[in-house]
Amino acid sequence: MIDAARASGPVAAxxxxxxxxxxxxxxxxxxxxxxxxxxxxxxxxxxxxxxxVDRLGLGEKFAGQIxxxxxxxxxxxxxxxxxxxxxxxxxxGPHPLWQALAGEGSWERDARGNLQLQLPLDLLxxxxxxxxxxxxxxxLPASGAGSAVMKVTGQTCEYFKFTARYQxxxxxxxxxxxxxxxxxxxxxxxSLQQLQRDTGIDGARLAPPDGVSAEHLTVAGLLLDGRHxxxxxxxxxxxxxxxxxLPLPAFSLSKGLVAGVALMRxxxxxxxxxxxxxxxxxxxxxxxxxGVTLQQALDMQTGRYDSPEYFADEDAAIASPLFLAPGHAAxxxxxxTAYPRREAAGERWVYHTGDTxxxxxxxxxxxxxxxxxxxxxxxxxLLHREAWSRLPLGPLAAFTRRTAxxxxxxxxxxxxxxxxxxxxxxxxxxxxxxxxxxxxDADMIRAAITPGGALPGVAAGGAGLRYQNGFWLLNAAPTLxxxxxxxxxxxxxxxxxxxxxxxxxxxxxxxxxxxxxxxLSAVAxxxxxxxxxx
Numbered sequence: 001m002i003d004a005a006r007a008s009g010p011v012a013a014x015x016x017x018x019x020x021x022x023x024x025x026x027x028x029x030x031x032x033x034x035x036x037x038x039x040x041x042x043x044x045x046x047x048x049x050x051x052x053v054d055r056l057g058l059g060e061k062f063a064g065q066i067x068x069x070x071x072x073x074x075x076x077x078x079x080x081x082x083x084x085x086x087x088x089x090x091x092x093g094p095h096p097l098w099q100a101l102a103g104e105g106s107w108e109r110d111a112r113g114n115l116q117l118q119l120p121l122d123l124l125x126x127x128x129x130x131x132x133x134x135x136x137x138x139x140l141p142a143s144g145a146g147s148a149v150m151k152v153t154g155q156t157c158e159y160f161k162f163t164a165r166y167q168x169x170x171x172x173x174x175x176x177x178x179x180x181x182x183x184x185x186x187x188x189x190x191s192l193q194q195l196q197r198d199t200g201i202d203g204a205r206l207a208p209p210d211g212v213s214a215e216h217l218t219v220a221g222l223l224l225d226g227r228h229x230x231x232x233x234x235x236x237x238x239x240x241x242x243x244x245x246l247p248l249p250a251f252s253l254s255k256g257l258v259a260g261v262a263l264m265r266x267x268x269x270x271x272x273x274x275x276x277x278x279x280x281x282x283x284x285x286x287x288x289x290x291g292v293t294l295q296q297a298l299d300m301q302t303g304r305y306d307s308p309e310y311f312a313d314e315d316a317a318i319a320s321p322l323f324l325a326p327g328h329a330a331x332x333x334x335x336x337t338a339y340p341r342r343e344a345a346g347e348r349w350v351y352h353t354g355d356t357x358x359x360x361x362x363x364x365x366x367x368x369x370x371x372x373x374x375x376x377x378x379x380x381x382l383l384h385r386e387a388w389s390r391l392p393l394g395p396l397a398a399f400t401r402r403t404a405x406x407x408x409x410x411x412x413x414x415x416x417x418x419x420x421x422x423x424x425x426x427x428x429x430x431x432x433x434x435x436x437x438x439x440x441d442a443d444m445i446r447a448a449i450t451p452g453g454a455l456p457g458v459a460a461g462g463a464g465l466r467y468q469n470g471f472w473l474l475n476a477a478p479t480l481x482x483x484x485x486x487x488x489x490x491x492x493x494x495x496x497x498x499x500x501x502x503x504x505x506x507x508x509x510x511x512x513x514x515x516x517x518x519x520l521s522a523v524a525x526x527x528x529x530x531x532x533x534x
Contacts, residue, residue, distance in 0.1 A: 034078035043168035130157035158495035187228035194446035207231035211518025251493030260470025267441035293429035387406025482533035
């Protein structure tokens with residue numbers, strides 16, 4: 001427990017003076033109509049801050065800061081009973097660790113005319129991909145300062161888990177605010193109990209699947225016949241939102257969704273792009289990368305590594321500048337020099353997020369070259385605007401983590417925030433591209449998600465596990481009893497995150513944070529009622 005007792009004496013006096021100053025600057029006006037304006041929040045140290053897991057020593061590194069929240073200003077407006085924030089993406093701020101992310105909430109007036117606001121307010125680590133789920137409750141009287149309570153009750157984060165309660169002051173300034181309408185999900189959500197009634201599939205075997213701890217499961221779901229069946233997420237979500245609105249970290253799902261899809265798109269636009277070399281496009285990496293192609297970097301076959309053992313290099317890099325340095329130059333310098341060359345590129349698969357960072361940096365340079373535009377962006381332009389603009393994705397899909405400097409380089413191998421609906425839309429889009437490629441290179445997308453033959457891709461840690469173009473492939477035939485290999489393409493993320501394309505219209509996903517990667521029991525449950533192989 002971090003001691004977060006409220007200050008007294010001179011500190012308390014200073015706080016009272018600051019509170020009075022803010023109240024004077026903010027003309028509090030809670031009118032009788034629907035709320036529209038700016039909400040100013042001031043919190044001190046948490047009243048309680050209970051750390052359950054801290055594998056990286058964040059409590060010590062950010063001592064005196066980790067249990068504090070920055071002052072926040074939210075622009076809000078009502079749409080019926082819904083309360084909508086103007087900013088739907090993580091909000092930049094001065095805090096060395098935390099960013100805030102506001103979600104869609106609700107509002108009402110009590111019997112005395114006080115305005116009560118309730119909305120999700122999540123915390124994200126600067127430069128990282130974990131999400132800590134919070135709920136904000138605000139009471140605003142007709143005049144004077146209001147009160148705010150913020151609770152953090154759960155997270156999707158393998159290395160840092162905590163609960164917290166904050167109490168602070170709230171100030172309201174009425175004004176004209178324009179907000180986008182509430183986001184409508186494409187796939188209305190049905191329960192896993194309904195799945196069993198509809199299809200006979202045992203929903204209990206999907207959430208959690210065998211080998212995944214129920215207490216560490218954020219959410220799981222299945223898309224079948226155009227219907228989205230989803231588990232509850234009560235331990236991770238605030239009371240003012242449903243699971244369909246819960247932001248989820250992608251972590252290494254981005255290796256396929258960002259790095260893989262970007263190279264497939266570049267290859268479609270400029271054939272031969274995948275054969276361009278790292279050394280040519282990124283001179284900063286040095287001559288040792290002259291013979292390594294973009295394709296080989298995507299497949300993690302650069303020939304450079306310390307240990308060929310499964311995930312040994314990746315686990316050792318958890319506290320490296322790749323993940324901790326804020327700027328692009330430091331991240332790239334580490335990724336380019338971290339491992340010696342052991343053999344020729346294209347010979348052996350060794351998992352490195354650093355290889356993906358190098359790849360995305362090289363693709364960014366290639367895109368600027370192709371467009372003759374130094375402002376061309378690999379994520380905003382090539383992916384979000386050009387490839388995904390036809391999909392009804394939520395606002396979070398526009399976001400990815402970037403370096404905190406002028407380069408604003410997308411991380412590529414991690415950093416996206418998506419809802420379950422976003423995951424399903426992107427998964428179905430990939431399935432469609434695999435059948436009828438329209439935006440992606442046909443050979444590359446088909447090799448990744450509609451493989452043929454006994455051994456697609458490259459060996460990746462086991463006889464039944466392969467890797468191709470940022471996608472994993474798992475042979476489920478032994479589990480399902482298929483006569484021929486049945487390769488399931490899937491994306492996998494740190495902590496225990498999976499999006500699996502079981503066939504062209506059946507997708508399964510789960511999000512957890514206890515390093516448990518087990519989901520074949522869920523596939524078997526689907527297969528019992530809806531055979532996946534004949």
